[in-house]
Amino acid sequence: xxxxxxTTTINGDPAEFLCETQQTLLDxxxxxxxxxxxxxxxxxxxxxACSVMLDGRLVCACLVLGVEAEGATIETIEGVAQGDELxxxxxxxxxxxxxxxxxxxxxxxxxxxxxxxxxxNPTETEARYWLAGxxxxxxxxxxxxxxxxxxxxxxxxx
Amino acid sequence: MGNEEDIGKIxxxxxxxxxxxxxxxxxxxxxxxVTGRANFGADFxxxxxxxxxxxxxxxxxxxxxxxxxxxxxxLDGVKAVITGKDFPEIDIxxxxxxxxxxxxxxxAHNIIARDKVYYDGHAVAAVAATTPDxxxxxxxxxxxxxxxxxxxxxxxxxxxxxxxxxxxHIVTAGVEPKPEKPSNVxxxxxxxxxxxxxxxADADVIVEREFSTQTVHxxxxxxxxxxxxISADGNANVWCSSxxxxxxxxxxxxxxxxxxxKVKVIPAEIGGGFGGKTVVYLEPLAVMLAKKAGRPxxxxxxxxxxxxxxxxxxxxxxxAKIGAKKDGTIVAGExxxxxEAGAYPGSPVALGCMTGFAPYDIKNVSxxxxxxxxxxxxxxxxxxxxxxxxxxxxxxxxDVLAEELGMCPLELRMKNAAVEGTQAPYGVKFNRIGYxxxxxAAKAHPHWSAPLGPNQGRGIASGFWFNIGGTSSAEVMxxxxxxxxxxxxxxxxxxxxxxMALMAAEGLGIxxxxxxxxxxxxxSVPFSMLTGGSRVTFATGKAVIEAAQDAVNDLKRRAxxxxxxxxxxxxxxxxxxxxxxxxxxxxxSIAAIAAKADKTGGAxxxxxxxxxxxxxxxxGTHICDVEVDPETGYVTVLRYTAIQDVGKAIHPSYVEGQxxxxxxxxxxxxxxxxxxxxxxxxxxxxxxxxxxxxVASDLPMIDTxxxxxxxPGHPYGVRGxxxxxxxxxxxxxANAVSHAIGKxxxxxxxxxxxxxxxxxxx
Numbered sequence: 001x002x003x004x005x006x007t008t009t010i011n012g013d014p015a016e017f018l019c020e021t022q023q024t025l026l027d028x029x030x031x032x033x034x035x036x037x038x039x040x041x042x043x044x045x046x047x048x049a050c051s052v053m054l055d056g057r058l059v060c061a062c063l064v065l066g067v068e069a070e071g072a073t074i075e076t077i078e079g080v081a082q083g084d085e086l087x088x089x090x091x092x093x094x095x096x097x098x099x100x101x102x103x104x105x106x107x108x109x110x111x112x113x114x115x116x117x118x119x120x121n122p123t124e125t126e127a128r129y130w131l132a133g134x135x136x137x138x139x140x141x142x143x144x145x146x147x148x149x150x151x152x153x154x155x156x157x158x
Numbered sequence: 159m160g161n162e163e164d165i166g167k168i169x170x171x172x173x174x175x176x177x178x179x180x181x182x183x184x185x186x187x188x189x190x191x192v193t194g195r196a197n198f199g200a201d202f203x204x205x206x207x208x209x210x211x212x213x214x215x216x217x218x219x220x221x222x223x224x225x226x227x228x229x230x231x232x233l234d235g236v237k238a239v240i241t242g243k244d245f246p247e248i249d250i251x252x253x254x255x256x257x258x259x260x261x262x263x264x265x266a267h268n269i270i271a272r273d274k275v276y277y278d279g280h281a282v283a284a285v286a287a288t289t290p291d292x293x294x295x296x297x298x299x300x301x302x303x304x305x306x307x308x309x310x311x312x313x314x315x316x317x318x319x320x321x322x323x324x325x326x327h328i329v330t331a332g333v334e335p336k337p338e339k340p341s342n343v344x345x346x347x348x349x350x351x352x353x354x355x356x357x358x359a360d361a362d363v364i365v366e367r368e369f370s371t372q373t374v375h376x377x378x379x380x381x382x383x384x385x386x387x388i389s390a391d392g393n394a395n396v397w398c399s400s401x402x403x404x405x406x407x408x409x410x411x412x413x414x415x416x417x418x419x420k421v422k423v424i425p426a427e428i429g430g431g432f433g434g435k436t437v438v439y440l441e442p443l444a445v446m447l448a449k450k451a452g453r454p455x456x457x458x459x460x461x462x463x464x465x466x467x468x469x470x471x472x473x474x475x476x477x478a479k480i481g482a483k484k485d486g487t488i489v490a491g492e493x494x495x496x497x498e499a500g501a502y503p504g505s506p507v508a509l510g511c512m513t514g515f516a517p518y519d520i521k522n523v524s525x526x527x528x529x530x531x532x533x534x535x536x537x538x539x540x541x542x543x544x545x546x547x548x549x550x551x552x553x554x555x556x557d558v559l560a561e562e563l564g565m566c567p568l569e570l571r572m573k574n575a576a577v578e579g580t581q582a583p584y585g586v587k588f589n590r591i592g593y594x595x596x597x598x599a600a601k602a603h604p605h606w607s608a609p610l611g612p613n614q615g616r617g618i619a620s621g622f623w624f625n626i627g628g629t630s631s632a633e634v635m636x637x638x639x640x641x642x643x644x645x646x647x648x649x650x651x652x653x654x655x656x657x658m659a660l661m662a663a664e665g666l667g668i669x670x671x672x673x674x675x676x677x678x679x680x681x682s683v684p685f686s687m688l689t690g691g692s693r694v695t696f697a698t699g700k701a702v703i704e705a706a707q708d709a710v711n712d713l714k715r716r717a718x719x720x721x722x723x724x725x726x727x728x729x730x731x732x733x734x735x736x737x738x739x740x741x742x743x744x745x746x747s748i749a750a751i752a753a754k755a756d757k758t759g760g761a762x763x764x765x766x767x768x769x770x771x772x773x774x775x776x777x778g779t780h781i782c783d784v785e786v787d788p789e790t791g792y793v794t795v796l797r798y799t800a801i802q803d804v805g806k807a808i809h810p811s812y813v814e815g816q817x818x819x820x821x822x823x824x825x826x827x828x829x830x831x832x833x834x835x836x837x838x839x840x841x842x843x844x845x846x847x848x849x850x851x852x853v854a855s856d857l858p859m860i861d862t863x864x865x866x867x868x869x870p871g872h873p874y875g876v877r878g879x880x881x882x883x884x885x886x887x888x889x890x891x892a893n894a895v896s897h898a899i900g901k902x903x904x905x906x907x908x909x910x911x912x913x914x915x916x917x918x919x920x
Contacts, residue, residue, distance in 0.1 A: 036201040037194020046846035077194035097811030100652035102191030103429025140822030
């Protein structure tokens, strides 16, 4: 069967790809477009390592089909920093040692960025519940939560 | 393992001021990991690459009668199919000794089954095709005829006389006289100290309890992944994430029947391992498929495959008996452990026996361990392998003893704590250790005396891990501008590049920002043992320190040449060469010396190849507060404090991170995680939805206290850190839950239905 031609905007740039019906958006990002920053940890929407923004909504790219992205605006971890200027979340993940192996980190940063766009002043509990869809097996979440709270404070100018 | 030879020479660095060690610097690989630029196992592609897929057994125990690959081979796009027959047979006695003993025969059969399958998920064939989709279709076309046998799913069942026997060639090792009949009991291990019977006879109080735990998985977020390419003349390149590129090389070469020099392993970033990536699963399959297909082959496991066919660590039971005098002095201890090895021998039960009573000074100890075969995946190392279940048994029984004696559980531990010179039950006399210091820190911590509310309870427990040394290599290369590359052969699993850079900076006396650490491939640095046993910051760190010293010696020689003075005239101070007798020579910076390298003998570097001895044991004490909902049996962890003697924290943030991460893995083990098998021997929870690991909303902040009692066997006092933190939590949580509900809990995980049954007295 012929592949589908999908036209999207990814991290601000027009992006087209061909995909088969069963390919997920994550497969398309990683295998067709070479955007391997989004990771596959489970392919069932349980780990959040593939978190991306789809038309302003936080989704697991493994639960979206590539063909569903037609006409959509997608933001991935690769678009979070502006050139060599890191996003405050990225800076705080580094300063607060919020990563160990780092494989869950892209998903956490994308999800945390969505949180702060939605709620610039989250409580610790709100941050914990928002990020409950992202699994980290290394850190015990402590330093991740601290990094998110510190980035939020910095972004509020507090 | 720590043994007496490991006790290195005493280096007096007390009061030493460090310039870089102990600073919370930004990790060198950090920017790549927060921007998505870092390449993990599945991120690698190579031109012409095709995709591999494994065919796995749906049966827990079966004979393979026939494998028909014809239909699969006829499918367009299929390039190769392999089965066990494509691999060389390996001698049954071929073994390697590492953190755990590895049988190459078992490993080969575990990677791809030959005549029998031993667990749901056991690989029986593999296929490579031009797209992942075709590979998956082809895998379904491979017809395997099985003669299904009765599965043996638990140690209790496997040890029964009438149980089906998994392996006809295995008779129980470690019992006299040597049995003649094959058995599911692979071995019996015993460690003994003093006269336990006399010890118990002398006791005023004796308590004995039995505990059980279930199979759990390491749960790394990155599934196993690799890409292999092989040339027509038999040179293979393997790109993969693992806990040791040299380990992958050795095992892949062995399983595929290749010479070591024919396999080059290029390490990817590793997305978590916790011991589970100290073995190979996919790499030999990918190499064989690539060889047959004449194309590079990429293989990536699904989460379902990870849970069914890799890892896990043994479920098991622990029976602990402790005898004490009225004043709390423990006079005897007994521990019996039964661990499920999975499909092949080699559960970490011996390590459990060695570690259970290690935190205590007890004159009479007996520890017996049984390694039992069941139709579950072969156990792999998991963070302090064997120790958490043993500590769960001992530390909960100590809590019972404290209640019987009317003594504070912390004081009971304090009274019996091992100190320098204590004879450990597993054979060594401890050098300088910091167990008592962790108890003192626990006592002083506000957590220990904070008030508790209704349905709340507090638990305390301790834990021990040996920490190991071993073979490590390091190269320190001075660039033309005076910046430095530090190459080692150990994957960076949680920040080791940061600690290598800090130790090199300390040794060279230059800013850590000018040092770039490199995780090199198997052909760019000499052999290094894998990343495991909490050895890297200690052992590879020691190699880095020695390589830095070697580079300093080279730099001093070059400075002497530039000045035309005797080398004895040159000292190395704050990253520069200083001429001690003459003031006419201004100090030379590393950059100034590097700029003149070609005039003084060529490139400047230092190297060290060592077998590091002197690993210092790690002790930790954890305090846990929980609240139990008596209606539902749901446990909320309210507060958690992890205290550990780390020797010297090279990068304190990543040390704290190890304590926090280990504690939370232990909380998951205690509260939620377990393999659930059906009657048919099939794993029922093969995804993260129902293999329920802790998420952020399950947890409070994890407070840490980093105690620093320097290890005399390391120039900067380093002890291994990573494994000890998973040892205390099982008991810390269980003790807290027991106090919250006023009944002793003995079976993990303390999931709501199981706990509710205890509360309701069912």
